[in-house]
Structures are given as C-alpha cells and as structure tokens.
Amino acid sequence: METTLYLARRLLQALAVILIVTVVVFCLLHALPGGPARGILGPQATAQQIAAFNHEQGLDRPLPVQYVYYLRTLLHGDLGTSYTLNDAVSRLIEQRLPKTLVLTVLSALAGLAPAIPLGMWQAVRRNKPADHVVTALGFVAYSTPVYFLGLLLILVFTQTLRWFPSQAPQGDTLSQVFADPVALVLPVLTGAASMVAVFSRYMRAATLENLAEDYVRTARAGGSRPAAILWKHVFRNSLTPVIAMLGYYVPVLFGGALVVEQLFNYPGMGLLFWSAAQSSDYPVLLGCVLVISVATVIGTLLADVVQRIVDPRVKAERT
Amino acid sequence: MTVLSIENLAVTFSTDTGDVPAVRDVSLRVRPGETLALVGESGSGKSTVALAATGLLAQNARVSGRISVDGTEVVGADESALARLRGRTVSMVFQEPATALDPLSRVGAQIAEVVRNHRRVSRAEAARAAVELLRRVGVAEPERRASAFPFQLSGGQRQRVVIAMAIANSPGLLIADEPTTALDVTVQAEILDLLRASAADSGTGVLLVTHNMGVVADFADRVAVMLEGEVVETGPVEEVLLRPGHEYTRHLLAAVPRLTVAEPERAKYAEKPERAGSAKEPAGSAPVVELRDVSVRFGRGHRTVKALTDVSLTVRAGETVGLVGESASGKSTAARVALGLVRPDSGSVTLFGSDLARTRGRPRRSLLSGVGVVLQDPVASLDARMSVAECVAEPLRVHQRGMSAPQRRARVAEALELVRLSDGLAKRGPRELSGGQRQRVSLARALVLQPRLLVADEPTSALDVSVQRTVLEVIAELQGELGFACLFVSHDLAVVQEFAQRVVVLRAGAVEEEGPTMTTLLRPETEYTRRLIAAVPVPDPVLQRRRRSALAAEATT
Numbered sequence: 001m002e003t004t005l006y007l008a009r010r011l012l013q014a015l016a017v018i019l020i021v022t023v024v025v026f027c028l029l030h031a032l033p034g035g036p037a038r039g040i041l042g043p044q045a046t047a048q049q050i051a052a053f054n055h056e057q058g059l060d061r062p063l064p065v066q067y068v069y070y071l072r073t074l075l076h077g078d079l080g081t082s083y084t085l086n087d088a089v090s091r092l093i094e095q096r097l098p099k100t101l102v103l104t105v106l107s108a109l110a111g112l113a114p115a116i117p118l119g120m121w122q123a124v125r126r127n128k129p130a131d132h133v134v135t136a137l138g139f140v141a142y143s144t145p146v147y148f149l150g151l152l153l154i155l156v157f158t159q160t161l162r163w164f165p166s167q168a169p170q171g172d173t174l175s176q177v178f179a180d181p182v183a184l185v186l187p188v189l190t191g192a193a194s195m196v197a198v199f200s201r202y203m204r205a206a207t208l209e210n211l212a213e214d215y216v217r218t219a220r221a222g223g224s225r226p227a228a229i230l231w232k233h234v235f236r237n238s239l240t241p242v243i244a245m246l247g248y249y250v251p252v253l254f255g256g257a258l259v260v261e262q263l264f265n266y267p268g269m270g271l272l273f274w275s276a277a278q279s280s281d282y283p284v285l286l287g288c289v290l291v292i293s294v295a296t297v298i299g300t301l302l303a304d305v306v307q308r309i310v311d312p313r314v315k316a317e318r319t
Numbered sequence: 320m321t322v323l324s325i326e327n328l329a330v331t332f333s334t335d336t337g338d339v340p341a342v343r344d345v346s347l348r349v350r351p352g353e354t355l356a357l358v359g360e361s362g363s364g365k366s367t368v369a370l371a372a373t374g375l376l377a378q379n380a381r382v383s384g385r386i387s388v389d390g391t392e393v394v395g396a397d398e399s400a401l402a403r404l405r406g407r408t409v410s411m412v413f414q415e416p417a418t419a420l421d422p423l424s425r426v427g428a429q430i431a432e433v434v435r436n437h438r439r440v441s442r443a444e445a446a447r448a449a450v451e452l453l454r455r456v457g458v459a460e461p462e463r464r465a466s467a468f469p470f471q472l473s474g475g476q477r478q479r480v481v482i483a484m485a486i487a488n489s490p491g492l493l494i495a496d497e498p499t500t501a502l503d504v505t506v507q508a509e510i511l512d513l514l515r516a517s518a519a520d521s522g523t524g525v526l527l528v529t530h531n532m533g534v535v536a537d538f539a540d541r542v543a544v545m546l547e548g549e550v551v552e553t554g555p556v557e558e559v560l561l562r563p564g565h566e567y568t569r570h571l572l573a574a575v576p577r578l579t580v581a582e583p584e585r586a587k588y589a590e591k592p593e594r595a596g597s598a599k600e601p602a603g604s605a606p607v608v609e610l611r612d613v614s615v616r617f618g619r620g621h622r623t624v625k626a627l628t629d630v631s632l633t634v635r636a637g638e639t640v641g642l643v644g645e646s647a648s649g650k651s652t653a654a655r656v657a658l659g660l661v662r663p664d665s666g667s668v669t670l671f672g673s674d675l676a677r678t679r680g681r682p683r684r685s686l687l688s689g690v691g692v693v694l695q696d697p698v699a700s701l702d703a704r705m706s707v708a709e710c711v712a713e714p715l716r717v718h719q720r721g722m723s724a725p726q727r728r729a730r731v732a733e734a735l736e737l738v739r740l741s742d743g744l745a746k747r748g749p750r751e752l753s754g755g756q757r758q759r760v761s762l763a764r765a766l767v768l769q770p771r772l773l774v775a776d777e778p779t780s781a782l783d784v785s786v787q788r789t790v791l792e793v794i795a796e797l798q799g800e801l802g803f804a805c806l807f808v809s810h811d812l813a814v815v816q817e818f819a820q821r822v823v824v825l826r827a828g829a830v831e832e833e834g835p836t837m838t839t840l841l842r843p844e845t846e847y848t849r850r851l852i853a854a855v856p857v858p859d860p861v862l863q864r865r866r867r868s869a870l871a872a873e874a875t876t
Binding site: 213214215217218219220221222223224225226228232233236237240310311312313316 | 373375398399402404411415418419421422423424436437468471484487
C-alpha cells in the first residue's frame with residue numbers, strides 16, 4: 001500500500017517534470033525560424049503556404065492556446081515531420097530508439113560490471129601502487145575523447161588483430177542487430193570505457209567513506225574478517241549513492257551514443273540526431289531532445305525506486 | 320589472574336605534520352569480574368588505550384609495549400589472529416549507538432554475524448541466539464525487533480543491540496568506550512545496569528573508558544586517571560574519587576559540577592556566595608522574554624510532530640532560567656522560539672515587552688539584536704573562514720552599520736577582554752583555538768551588542784569539565800557585571816543546579832514542572848523529575864551506591 005502510494009506520487013512528479021520539458025521544447029519550437037509551420041511543411045514552403053497553414057492549424061492564436069494544441073498533437077504521437085528525411089519524426093524515433101537503447105544499456109552494463117569491483121578493490125588498496133595505476137588509467141580512459149578511443153579500438157581490433165568488424169550491425173530491426181553480436185563488441189566497449197572510469201571512481205570514494213564508518217569498526221570488534229565486512233556491509237552501503245548517480249547518467253549515455261553511432265555507422269537515435277544537427281532538421285532535433293529528457297526522467301525514477309528497495313531508510317523518510 | 324594486562328604501552332600516530340605521541344608508558348591490569356575505569360579529559364589517550372587492547376587502532380599508529388588479553392599477545396598480532404580474539408575473548412561497546420550499526424542490515428543479522436564468527440552453528444540457530452541475546456539485553460519483543468533496521472530503534476535500544484553483539488560469545492573482557500555519553504540520563508542508568516549485570520553474570524572483566532565521574536562512581540571498582548597520555552593515578556574507586564592523591568585528579572574532581580541530591584547538603588550550598596545576578600534584580604521586575612501557551616508543530620499531515628505543546632515560560636531581567644529535559648523534550652525548540660527562529664503555531668512570544676509575531680522588518684531586527692546566543696558545538700557555530708575578530712565584529716556590522724571601523728575594533732577588543740581572551744588571538748582562525756577558547760569567542764560574539772538576554776543552548780556539553788568550569792565562570796561573572804538575563808538550556812542537571820536560579824523541566828514538549836532550582840531539584844513534585852534526578856549518577860561512590868540500592872529497592876516494591 002505504502003509502496004503503491006509512493007509510486008503513484010513519484011509517477012505524478014515525473015509527469016510534471018515531463019510537462020515542464022514539453023513547455024521548454026514548445027518554446028524552442030516557436031523560436032525556430034518560420035516557427036512550427038516550417039517545421040511541418042518543410043523548408044520549401046512559401047510564406048503564403050505558411051500563413052495559410054498557421055491559420056488553418058490555429059498557429060496565429062495566442063501562445064498558451066497553441067501550447068495546448070501542441071500538447072494534443074504530442075499526445076497523439078505527432079512530433080512533426082522531418083525537413084530532410086521526408087518522414088514523421090515519431091516514426092523515425094520509433095525505428096531508431098530501440099537500437100540506441102540496446103547500445104546504451106549494453107554499454108552501461110559492460111561499464112558497471114567491472115567498475116564496481118574495481119572501485120572496491122582500489123578502496124581496499126588505497127594509496128598503494130595498484131590504486132595509483134588504476135587511478136591513472138581511469139583518468140586516461142575518462143579524458144580520452146570517445147571518438148579517439150573508438151578509432152584506436154578500430155585500429156587495434158579491426159586493422160591489426162582482425163577480431164571484430166569496424167561496423168556495428170546494420171539493419172533496422174533488433175533481431176537483425178542481435179544476429180551479429182560480434183559486431184556489437186567495439187561500439188559497446190567504446191561506450192563503456194568512460195563508464196568504467198567514472199563509476200569505479202564513484203565506487204572507490206563511496207567504499208572509502210564507508211570503510212571509515214563506525215559500523216565497520218563494530219563489525220571488526222565482533223571478529224568479522226575484512227572480506228566478510230567488505231561484502232556483507234560495505235558493498236551495499238556504498239552501492240546506494242552509485243545507484244543514485246546512475247539515474248543522472250542517462251543523458252551522458254545518450255551523448256556517448258551520439259559519437260559511437262556516428263563512428264561505427266550504427267543507425268540509432270545518435271546518428272539521427274547527428275545528421276539532423278548537420279542539416280538543421282529542427283523537428284527531428286527537438287523530437288530527440290524530448291525523448292532524451294523523458295528517458296532521463298524515467299532513469300532517475302528507476303534509480304529512486306531501486307534505492308528505495310536497497311535502503312530501507314529511504315522508504316521511511318519519504319512516505 | 321588477569322583478563323587484560325597492559326605493560327609499558329606506548330602509541331604514536333604518524334601524521335603528515337610529524338609524529339604525535341598519544342600514549343606513553345601505560346601499564347594496567349583488569350581481573351575477571353572487575354571493572355577498571357579509565358578516566359581523563361579529551362586527548363588524554365584513554366580511547367587509544369581501549370582501541371589498542373583490541374588491535375583496532377588506525378593504520379598510522381605505532382604501538383610498542385605488551386598487551387595481553389586472556390593470555391594472547393595483541394601487539395604485533397596479525398589481523399586473522401585478532402579476528403579470532405575479537406567478539407569471543409574481548410569485545411567492545413562504543414560511544415555512538417547512532418553510527419555503530421550497519422544501517423542496511425537488520426539488527427538480528429548483525430548479532431547473528433558475531434555469533435557465527437566464533438561458533439559453528441547454522442544460520443537458523445544463530446538467528447535464534449540473536450533473539451535470545453536481544454531478550455537478555457532487555458529489548459522488548461525481541462522476535463520482532465530482530466528484524467528491525469537500526470534506524471527503526473531508539474538510541475538506547477541501539478546501544479542494547481551493540482551490547483548484545485558484545486556479550487554474544489560471553490567474552491572474558493568487555494571494553495566500553497564512553498558507552499553512555501550519547502544517551503539521556505535515564506537511559507544511561509539502564510544501560511549501566513545492563514552492563515553491570517552482563518559482566519557480573521559471567522565474571523567478565525570490564526575496561527570502562529569515560530569522562531563522567533558519576534558513571535565511574537556508579538560502576539567502577541578501580542580507577543586509572545590519565546593525563547596527556549600517561550596514567551597519573553590508579554587505585555580503588557573510593558580512594559581515587561574521595562581521597563585523590565594526584566593534584567590533577569583533585570583538579571579534575573573539583574571541576575565536576577555536583578548535583579546536590581540530599582537535604583543535609585543544602586546547608587553547604589547555602590553557604591556558597593549567592594550568584595550575583597539574582598541579588599541585583601527584584602523578583603518582580605518585568606520579563607525580558609515571555610512565552611505564553613506556545614505550541615510548535617513540525618511537518619504536515621499525518622507525519623506532524625508536536626515539538627511544543629502550550630509551553631509558557633518567563634525570564635526576568637538579570638535572572639538565569641535553566642531549561643532541562645531529555646533529548647527531544649523540546650528544550651532547544653523553546654530556545655529557538657525565544658530567539659525568533661521558530662514561529663509558534665499558536666501562543667505568543669513577548670520579547671522586551673513587544674509581541675514578536677507583530678513586529679516585522681527593522682523594528683524586529685533591532686528587537687532581536689538585544690538577544691545574544693551561544694550554541695553547543697564550538698566548531699560548527701563559528702565560520703572557519705573568518706578570523707576571531709571578524710566573527711566577533713559581525714553582529715556589529717549587521718546591527719550597527721553606522722559604526723566606524725576604529726570604533727568597531729575597540730568594541731571587539733573590549734568584548735574579547737570581557738571573555739578573558741588575549742588580544743593575540745584576534746587574528747587567528749577559530750580552528751586554531753581550543754574548544755573552550757572557541758566557546759568564549761562565541762560568547763564574545765553574543766555579548767558584543769550588549770544584549771539584555773543571553774540564550775545558551777548546551778553551551779558547555781561538548782567541553783571537558785575543567786573547560787566547562789571556566790566558561791560557566793566567565794558567563795556568571797559577566798552576568799554580574801552586565802546584568803543580562805539568561806535562558807540556559809542543558810541536559811545536565813548538575814550544571815543547571817549550580818547555574819540557574821529557576822528551572823523549567825520539559826517533558827515531551829510540555830512543561831512538567833518549574834520553580835526555584837534548589838526547591839525543584841531537591842523536592843521535585845512530579846514523578847518524572849524525580850526519576851530524572853535519581854538517574855543522575857553522583858561522583859561519590861559511597862553515596863552513589865546508597866542511591867542505587869535505594870532505587871533498586873523502590874523498583875522492587
């Protein structure tokens with residue numbers, strides 16, 4: 001019951017945030033040269049056509065009225081029409097989003113899986129040579145531009161070792177993507193590299209903080225061995241702040257996809273966004289912004305829910 | 320036969336700024352069934368000795384000498400040998416029950432973990448043992464409580480859980496490092512009883528680390544007094560507390576505020592020179608601050624917490640009113656209402672004759688400039704980025720903007736002189752000062768605007784007794800000179816008894832009783848106040864033993 005109430009309230013909050021996002025996107029849409037009419041009619045439309053369209057669609061009405069109109073079309077799944085691809089933005093996103101989700105989710109998992117034990121391992125060996133080496137490598141991985149890292153991986157694994165192809169799986173459906181898992185390796189690795197660097201850092205800091213907590217001393221005083229303390233107590237306590245960070249990391253993941261998709265010629269949201277940016281295809285750009293914002297809101301919502309499951313204190317505080 | 324034998328122990332911490340010796344040449348013994356109290360002020364090294372005995376010192380500690388626990392050498396032992404020892408032969412109870420338990424593990428599981436560390440039993444058996452231990456340490460409904468998380472328990476209950484962990488494997492030696500310092504007096508009395516009973520049951524030796532002489536008198540058989548890393552005096556508790564041999568022990572005991580608990584001693588109190596403030600002002604003078612039927616609620620909806628319910632209290636010019644009560648009784652909230660920091664939901668606050676709720680803007684600011692405040696934490700209540708002089712000058716900058724820089728400097732120098740701080744400290748940062756000096760800076764800051772009311776919220780509870788003595792003396796002396804009224808919030812009845820002319824006892828946000836300090840604390844009218852006073856241990860082992868058996872007798876009838 002408590003949990004249902006909490007979820008209901010949290011969902012309402014998420015909806016409110018998304019509504020605010022639509023306001024921002026709406027304002028951006030109206031700041032476009034030619035306004036939304038050009039967004040829908042395309043760049044070839046004449047001034048008369050635009051005026052006629054505006055009148056027909058009520059776009060000469062006051063802005064708040066128009067916002068309601070915009071929201072209505074949005075609820076019908078209508079995000080406008082691409083200037084260049086001659087297709088509905090919603091259809092384009094529908095095609096591309098699943099592929100990007102596959103890429104980002106796999107990258108996140110591939111990044112977190114080594115990052116968390118690595119961070120804990122570093123914390124235990126704080127200020128010893130191993131810690132310094134990993135820290136240095138982490139900074140290198142983090143500060144290497146994704147683009148450069150991708151090229152480097154292609155050079156090593158495609159050109160020299162010939163283990164993996166330099167192109168991501170082509171094809172429009174997910175089954176086509178999964179049919180060629182080897183081709184996914186390099187794009188996922190490229191996306192995961194900075195995740196490893198960032199999250200091993202978070203995990204190291206969180207673990208260090210927890211190792212200094214009084215409860216660790218209590219457990220030691222009770223005769224628990226260091227390894228048991230680390231996994232039974234410190235691990236879970238350190239994980240909660242990292243989970244919270246993960247929610248906020250969604251837009252960064254999408255940003256990474258932008259470069260990775262371009263580099264490995266993987267036609268997902270990132271590539272869509274990239275080409276739209278190059279051809280000033282505003283309806284597509286704003287559609288992507290909306291989708292990424294919604295994904296971020298959902299990401300933080302999920303992070304909150306997971307945190308609530310892991311940490312009983314959160315439940316007690318918020319309900 | 321000894322369970323703990325420490326010989327020529329020395330501990331040095333190596334830090335970035337060089338080596339810091341913490342303990343020098345300490346030798347101690349604890350026999351089975353005996354309680355040795357290790358007392359001293361902060362920085363004396365008493366906790367370091369306790370941690371060294373379990374091998375729990377920080378990694379930068381260098382230890383020399385010998386520590387033998389039940390025949391096993393601790394100094395130089397490796398971690399796995401120490402793990403076999405800890406929780407079975409020697410175990411520990413810590414000061415902060417709030418942080419001593421893993422917040423994400425159920426308390427039953429944490430106790431069971433200690434059981435399973437040393438006994439080959441199944442999970443189910445360990446869980447049953449945990450419930451049994453919770454019952455033994457007096458936790459009600461142990462089956463249900465075992466599956467609670469630490470945040471769902473009160474401070475006293477959490478400390479019981481920590482004790483359950485400590486006695487899980489019936490250790491020969493129990494080390495308790497300030498086990499009751501973070502607890503209310505009534506809870507402290509229960510926890511001390513529990514520790515005493517647990518130790519007596521199994522003939523466990525206890526090393527009790529504390530700064531509280533009342534706790535020592537209540538609990539210890541022998542006492543070792545530490546000063547700057549060395550033991551300066553050891554002996555039976557009656558010897559050390561009643562006929563101290565070393566000058567430092569005498570000095571320490573003289574600084575302890577004593578709660579006068581019995582009528583015969585009253586004569587002794589009456590001989591003390593009457594506190595300056597009370598004599599000056601007639602009792603009928605106008606109230607400086609008056610709270611009338613003040614209620615404060617925090618939070619909304621069904622989570623509302625009633626912090627204060629119909630609280631009325633008055634502080635008259637020149638007098639000191641002590642506001643006492645246990646934690647969460649609302650004493651700090653009441654002080655904040657008087658300061659205008661918390662707006663009451665109902666009732667009125669009259670400050671210097673003006674209704675605080677109806678005064679806004681500039682008049683309100685000038686009204687509030689007549690109130691000085693000193694808070695508990697001397698570290699957190701001063702801005703670390705300001706020099707002492709800037710800290711003290713800040714109220715002048717806010718409330719007396721027309722003042723010229725030289726005038727301001729003169730006033731700051733004056734205020735620092737009042738609190739007996741030398742001019743040389745003015746340019747230093749608060750971090751470079753000791754706790755007592757910082758608290759005097761707070762006091763100078765509070766007094767620089769020449770307030771008519773000083774609100775002091777636990778001003779000395781973070782300080783050592785000897786420092787507390789100095790700070791209280793300074794406040795009392797200045798009150799005599801400057802004649803301000805004082806609302807003095809404290810959990811320490813002994814301090815309030817020495818310091819306040821009138822006392823208001825709060826309980827769960829309501830006034831339980833009030834009256835002249837001596838009358839109220841010697842002949843309390845309510846059962847609650849009586850229990851509160853009875854729970855305070857006095858630093859006289861003979862008297863304390865008598866009070867405790869009287870209390871026990873009362874409890875059985």
